Amino acid sequence: MVHEPSSRARLSLNSYEEDMRLLLAPRLAYFAGVARHEHVTRAAHELGVPQSTLSRAMVRLEEDLGVALFTRKGRNVSLTAAGRTFLASVERALTEVERAADAVRADTDPYAGKVAFGFLHTMGSETVPELIRAFRVDHPRVRFSLVQNYGEAMIEGLRAGELDLCLTSPVPDAPDLVARRLDEQRLRLVVPDDHRLATRKRIRLAEAADETFVTLETGYGLRRITDALCAEAGFTPRVAFEGEEAETLRGLVAAGLGVALLPPPAVPRPGVVELTVTAPRAVREIGVAWLDGHPDTAPVAQFKKFLLSRRGNLLPD
Numbered sequence: 001m002v003h004e005p006s007s008r009a010r011l012s013l014n015s016y017e018e019d020m021r022l023l024l025a026p027r028l029a030y031f032a033g034v035a036r037h038e039h040v041t042r043a044a045h046e047l048g049v050p051q052s053t054l055s056r057a058m059v060r061l062e063e064d065l066g067v068a069l070f071t072r073k074g075r076n077v078s079l080t081a082a083g084r085t086f087l088a089s090v091e092r093a094l095t096e097v098e099r100a101a102d103a104v105r106a107d108t109d110p111y112a113g114k115v116a117f118g119f120l121h122t123m124g125s126e127t128v129p130e131l132i133r134a135f136r137v138d139h140p141r142v143r144f145s146l147v148q149n150y151g152e153a154m155i156e157g158l159r160a161g162e163l164d165l166c167l168t169s170p171v172p173d174a175p176d177l178v179a180r181r182l183d184e185q186r187l188r189l190v191v192p193d194d195h196r197l198a199t200r201k202r203i204r205l206a207e208a209a210d211e212t213f214v215t216l217e218t219g220y221g222l223r224r225i226t227d228a229l230c231a232e233a234g235f236t237p238r239v240a241f242e243g244e245e246a247e248t249l250r251g252l253v254a255a256g257l258g259v260a261l262l263p264p265p266a267v268p269r270p271g272v273v274e275l276t277v278t279a280p281r282a283v284r285e286i287g288v289a290w291l292d293g294h295p296d297t298a299p300v301a302q303f304k305k306f307l308l309s310r311r312g313n314l315l316p317d
Contacts, residue, residue: 031087192253
């Protein structure tokens with residue numbers, strides 16, 4: 001009968017595995033060097049360490065593993081069968097470490113590094129491509145990892161270290177973030193083209209109090225702005241459909257399923273009419289945010305400076 005290890009035994013085993021990683025990691029390159037040269041003196045010269053230090057490190061490595069890795073004849077050594085098995089894995093591990101080091105060095109390169117940049121779905125078709133095009137005029141080799149999402153998800157991405165910067169709305173206010181207002185965007189009341197209000201150019205939002213609304217889901221910044229504007233106009237919107245994309249909502253409006261407060265589209269959509277809201281003032285602020293105290297790589301610092309230089313001129317006319 002096989003017995004499962006107790007929780008104390010599992011804890012002890014996990015601690016042992018962690019200790020082994022700490023013990024082995026600094027010695028792997030030493031081991032690979034000795035195995036490559038099969039000579040302690042030559043390996044010590046290549047690695048730039050005293051021969052005595054290298055010899056002691058190999059003895060301790062074998063003691064820690066409880067396995068003989070070398071057979072010794074003076075300063076010459078040769079791998080045992082266990083040593084050859086161990087070397088194959090060590091070389092793979094060292095290759096992965098070097099690959100990871102190359103990757104992070106490449107990402108921080110001031111000329112060809114990477115920026116992890118998040119932005120709202122509504123800014124993906126026109127605003128962000130134009131921003132990146134303009135930035136790359138002076139920084140043609142900087143690379144971007146682009147993430148489209150809603151505001152709260154991008155804030156979590158900043159906190160998790162997955163994003164360097166994000167464009168979002170409303171401009172966040174949190175003690176662990178730095179945020180700067182860059183621009184504002186007018187919102188319009190979008191109605192079907194056969195709607196009773198479709199012949200109008202302008203409207204007070206209170207005139208839509210009896211309408212059915214289609215909105216983004218709860219948690220999205222534009223949904224919070226919609227609810228706040230309707231409350232300021234004196235009513236709570238009656239929501240029939242919730243979605244994740246502004247253009248999906250425009251499609252629902254075109255199908256006659258409700259009205260919506262939305263930013264202007266990149267390309268006019270048939271089947272809807274977009275009305276200017278005169279009261280209350282219907283705008284959303286767009287800002288850039290980053291994690292406070294997080295050190296910037298050179299390309300991130302350059303792109304951040306570029307975004308801040310576009311204050312008041314972020315959005316297409």
